[in-house]
Amino acid sequence: MTDQMVLEFDKVLRTLFAPARTTREVPGSRHADAEMSDDERSHAGALMRINHVGEVCAQALYQGQALTCRNKELRDALQQAAHEETEHLAWTERRLLELRERKSLLNPLWYLGALAIGIGAGKLGDAWSLGFLAETERQVEAHLNDHLGELPPQDVKSRAIVEQMRTDEIAHAATAVRLGARELPAAARLTMRMASRTMTRTAYYV
Template sequence: MDKFIIEFDKALRTVFAPATSVRPHPDAHLDEADLSPEEKRHAAALMRVNHCGEVCAQALYQGQALTARDPEARRALEQAAQEETEHLAWTERRLAELGSHKSVLNPLWYAGSLAMGVAAGVVGDRWNLGFLAETERQVGSHLAGHLRTLPVQDAKSRAIVEQMHADELSHADRAVELGAAELPAPVPMLMRQVSKVMTLAAYRF
């Protein structure tokens, strides 16, 4: 019962409570750019997608850590989750600065990602780490795409996305070091399709 309460509290905090960051916000030293209404709307929509992705990552790693058998794998997942919490804080504050809001679908994506994380852990630690590595690679690619489409003068948003990108690739490398298995081709393909649906929904809502 205690374990259930702790995990349920994590879920509530991730979806509804303001996140905090131990590290300084990457954009703290930068001035706000003079963005047009359309540029501000687009930047906010991209940051909402990124925030939603971090909510999903929290749920995914929570589920994976719950079912991980190897202590080293569990620690890697928990470390990744901690940095994803910081990403939540960075994107949440940036959304507020841009005058926008978090995705209203976050509770739905959290629940689905938690189930996927539990399932990944059940099949074994090498596959669990493989799922972590593939997730981070896809997120890294997704963030690189955002860097290409964010307004050039929006240095604050770009600084946040650049640091997130570096962190995600570091998580993928760590998973590989710990013995991540290469996932069968259909699995990454399915992951990309699910990600596209989430991205389109979060961009608008």
């Protein structure tokens, strides 16, 4: 139990304070940086900060759900999805540096909140936990679609990252459904959208 606690705490520290790593090539890395005005660069950076926060939260959600998971196949699927989300974390972190923007100052708060939600979802049972996962990924897909419409058209590097992230999130939602996700009640889906809206609006600036 002590060893497991140390490992889980190590995940928290790595997500919040260590540079994330990727085994895949960063999407768009072969493109040169496009010319952007200061306002365009700042806006692109703020959108990528939101995406980075989303990946911080994803790490916490998957960690919390895996901790309370009862099924080995599901636990393995969660760990695989978390690995892909770590790559997203690395991509958005790198793009923030390129855009000369910082990470959210509230990342520890976002992480702890998402970890608590993940543990809570997991305690409801695997089917409901998968339903929460599937709905989360659908809502992430929707906001990534919005970002593709908001990013400066010439910012092909950021757009490539967001497009690949969207592809991966769609696959994660499909995996959750395949493993037996239950459809969440409308009230739960609405609450999740409202919480997500609060997070994205805050992370744009802070």
